[in-house]
Amino acid sequence: MKVAQHIKYDKHNIALALKEVDQPNIKPHQVLVKVTAAGVNPLDNMISRGEVKMIVPYKIPQTAGNELVGRIEKVGAEVSNFAVGERVFARLPLESIGAFAEYVAVDAQALAKVPENLSDVEAAAIPLxxxxxxxxxxxxxxxxxxxxxxxxxxxxxxxxxxxxxxxxxxxxxxxxxxxxxxxxxxxxxxxxxxxxxxxxxxxxxxxxxxxxxxxxxxxxxxxxxxxxxxxxxxxxxxxxxxxxxxxxxxxxxxxxxxxxxxxxxxxxxxxxxxxxxIFVKSDGKQLQEAANLLSQAQVKPSIDTVYPFEEINLALDKVANGRSRGKTVIRF
Structure with missing residues (x-):
């Protein structure tokens, strides 16, 4: 599967490397999500520049990306509140980010179900x-x-x-x-x-x-x-x-x-x-509460630009240097 990784910390270069890696195996408490869209954030560039090493010292190479939306492909043996085919989104756990990938193994406790009134691109802009x-x-x-x-x-x-x-x-x-x-x-x-x-x-x-x-x-x-x-x-x-x-x-x-x-x-x-x-942590229950509140208020996030996954570095540059009127998202 395709992933986008930062392969070294570099204050002057936020570009990620596109690579092919094996599809992840899930643990009993995880689900396998086929990613359809992922939010692109200043945090992603901060990680590439090494600015959060004091808080979370990621091991290089590291698949990048902090928030995603997708559909569940597999469910771990200990997971009872999600099913194959459901549309979910998450801010990934700090220690296991990696949203810029075709498939991600996600701790079920980080997940929430996407409200029906949101498209995948809109949903990808919400968790963080x-x-x-x-x-x-x-x-x-x-x-x-x-x-x-x-x-x-x-x-x-x-x-x-x-x-x-x-x-x-x-x-x-x-x-x-x-x-x-x-x-x-x-x-x-x-x-x-x-x-x-x-x-x-x-x-x-x-x-x-x-x-x-x-x-x-x-x-x-x-x-x-x-x-x-x-x-x-x-x-x-x-x-x-x-x-x-x-x-x-x-x-x-x-x-x-x-x-x-x-x-x-x-x-x-x-x-x-x-x-x-504050440095935001994953929490599926809290995300579900927030999603429900936003759904009831009929609030949808503003989307600035949507890039195909292959143009992830253009998306990262947009977030770093472009004037935005909403969220930048990549779509698979």
Whole structure:
């Protein structure tokens, strides 16, 4: 079968090598998925550049790709909740990625069933982002009636974060370019701030939670609008000691990441809030919940470009260097 692999870590080259390998054998707790589409993400390029070695030290060569959709071809002896022929999707377990392949052996606990209203290409765009939102909200310990600010909520993350947060009973405020206001309000946002006309730091205060999709100087700005004791989860910040402990990383990595993230911890301490970094993990039950919420809200991800598998490197370059209006997906 065909796969796309990174064969060495290279800060200056994100291209993958197309190879032929044997079809995987499944273990009793796994299913064999014939892949029909796979999402392409900045994370895929970060792995190729060696930027996540501290968190997950993959052995080279490594078949790349973190999220997929496909149909089940075989079911392991210990799997009872999935059947041959079912359409499924997943964010693959951190230690066994490999979505850029014609067939993948997947732990059944990572899988969810694809809602009928989604095409394979649409479904391939959901797992990584939806699980990120679900796990961020869990980390914040949100409760109905509280308020969340989602920075830069007009992109792909916001398109899923807004309806999921609304389904959890939160009041949702976001910002972005004004031409997207109507679309974002339609997703369920209670308030939209046009960043070209208004500064959210002068308009907002006592916010319970922040989902930081921007990073950089915006992270500190977002802390200024928060309630004391509030929680900020950053998708673009720096891992810290708390993150390393949650991930159960070795002690020496906890010390190193504790030092690396000290700036953000001290910043959060200054404003009396909690800073969190997140690296999304596989969770089939959580993905199913997110998929059902998005289906009920009739939310579909925005798709930018679909490439054939053979053009995976064009897709990776698009994600790295192209201006996107949605998700990049490869199709088999």
């Amino acid at each position: 982002t939806a699980l990120t939102i679900m796990q961020a909200l869990d980390l914040m310990q949100v409760r109905a009636g509280q308020t969340i600010f989602i920075s830069g909520g007009t992109g792909g993350v916001g398109a899923m974060a807004i309806p999921i947060a609304k389904a959890k009973g939160l009041t949702v405020i976001t910002n972005g370019s004004g031409e997207n206001a109507e679309r974002v309000i339609a997703l369920g946002a209670d308030r939209f701030i046009d960043f070209k006309k208004e500064d959210y730091t002068t308009l907002l205060s006592e916010i319970d939670f922040v989902l930081d999709t921007l990073g950089g100087a915006e992270t500190q700005k977002q802390m200024t609008i928060m309630k004391k004791g509030g929680h900020l989860v950053s998708l673009r910040g720096m891992p810290n000691g708390d993150f390393a402990r949650r991930m159960k990383l070795p002690k020496w990595k906890q010390i190193l990441l504790g030092l690396a993230g000290r700036k953000w911890d001290k910043m959060a301490e200054k404003y009396g809030v909690h800073y969190h970094f």
